[in-house]
Amino acid sequence: MEKKNIDWAGLGFGYIKTDYRFVSNYKNGAWDEGILTQEANVVMNECAGVLQYAQTVFEGMKAYTTTDGRIVTFRPDLNAERMEQSAARLEMPVYPRDKFVEAVLKTVKANGAYVPPYGSGATLYVRPFMFGSDSVIGVKPSEEYQFRVFTTPVGPYFKGGVRPLTIRVCDFDRAAPRGTGHIKAGLNYAMSLHAIMDAHQQGYDENMYLDAATRTKVEETGGANFLFVTRDGKVVTPKSDSILPSITRRSLVQVAREYLGLEAQEREVYAKELGEFAECGLCGTAAVISPVGKIVDHGKEIIFPSGMEQMGPVTKKLYDTLTGIQMGTIKAPEGWVVEI
Ligand code: PLP
Ligand code: COI
Numbered sequence: 319m320e321k322k323n324i325d326w327a328g329l330g331f332g333y334i335k336t337d338y339r340f341v342s343n344y345k346n347g348a349w350d351e352g353i354l355t356q357e358a359n360v361v362m363n364e365c366a367g368v369l370q371y372a373q374t375v376f377e378g379m380k381a382y383t384t385t386d387g388r389i390v391t392f393r394p395d396l397n398a399e400r401m402e403q404s405a406a407r408l409e410m411p412v413y414p415r416d417k418f419v420e421a422v423l424k425t426v427k428a429n430g431a432y433v434p435p436y437g438s439g440a441t442l443y444v445r446p447f448m449f450g451s452d453s454v455i456g457v458k459p460s461e462e463y464q465f466r467v468f469t470t471p472v473g474p475y476f477k478g479g480v481r482p483l484t485i486r487v488c489d490f491d492r493a494a495p496r497g498t499g500h501i502k503a504g505l506n507y508a509m510s511l512h513a514i515m516d517a518h519q520q521g522y523d524e525n526m527y528l529d530a531a532t533r534t535k536v537e538e539t540g541g542a543n544f545l546f547v548t549r550d551g552k553v554v555t556p557k558s559d560s561i562l563p564s565i566t567r568r569s570l571v572q573v574a575r576e577y578l579g580l581e582a583q584e585r586e587v588y589a590k591e592l593g594e595f596a597e598c599g600l601c602g603t604a605a606v607i608s609p610v611g612k613i614v615d616h617g618k619e620i621i622f623p624s625g626m627e628q629m630g631p632v633t634k635k636l637y638d639t640l641t642g643i644q645m646g647t648i649k650a651p652e653g654w655v656v657e658i
Pocket of ligand 2: 377378
């Protein structure tokens with residue numbers, strides 16, 4: 319297939335309209351079959367549930383070109399499962415998991431000309447999402463919904479590619495105990511916009527959110543989970559009911575244990591122990607693993623031994639192994655890589 323004429327290596331993390339998107343509507347208690355369409359705009363009533371009460375959930379995943387030219391996605395079944403959990407928490411109907419995966423594969427296939435070539439450093443980001451589309455003025459769930467999947471070719475999430483980030487411990491909270499931090503709902507991102515703009519204004523790349531109840535434990539950033547490496551080479555990642563269960567993080571824990579033979583701990587991580595780690599990274603579909611060089615906690619600077627120039631050695635091994643699995647140079651565990 320002939321690829322579009324795009325400067326793949328120059329792409330940042332932005333929206334570029336591709337040719338097709340998948341759309342399915344939910345009405346009278348059932349989803350329709352869904353179609354691929356070229357229409358990128360959505361028209362709905364001014365009183366739609368999503369516009370008034372933010373009734374919307376989404377997913378983020380990527381399609382990759384492997385070394386031998388195949389197009390693959392990474393663990394789409396887990397995105398389908400998480401979207402089901404997100405929808406249930408916001409009283410939205412579930413989009414069936416098998417149909418979700420089918421819709422993702424169909425949309426990627428239809429936009430094959432936009433899947434960046436192997437080795438370009440870019441990937442095709444896939445955004446499945448769902449929203450309440452009929453009018454609700456009293457606070458209640460919508461009765462009608464739309465499920466969509468669009469794609470956009472992307473480069474690195476953070477400007478400057480793989481350069482260690484500087485982040486700050488944030489004074490705003492992201493998620494309440496027993497709230498919605500564990501689901502992928504638009505509302506969790508709307509509330510983070512002020513905090514991220516404020517962080518950028520003050521020269522930081524990202525916010526480290528702490529647990530809202532005690533403000534002593536590390537949670538996550540606005541769009542990625544944390545991964546730490548201890549000075550004796552153990553991988554540590556925060557465990558919390560109010561962070562998003564990152565598919566990248568869960569995969570990396572398995573990669574650390576089964577591919578690299580490292581000990582990996584999922585446990586509570588206290589802000590006061592940050593200075594004891596050797597490496598730190600942010601992990602997620604968009605972030606992949608972005609190294610953190612420095613954390614600033616109210617004037618106190620924690621500079622990781624891995625420094626501000628490059629990824630730490632263990633982080634690099636994790637990064638190379640994960641991306642090798644995704645791009646087909648390393649054998650994937652059963653079911654992780656799904657070919658289009
Ligand atoms: N945490 C937040 C808040 C996110 O938005 C994301 C992105 O999806 C992640 C973590 C990483 O999750 P995943 O690895 O499933 O993309
Ligand atoms: C993703 O990693 O897919 C996300 O949704 C995070 C977002 C901040 C782009």
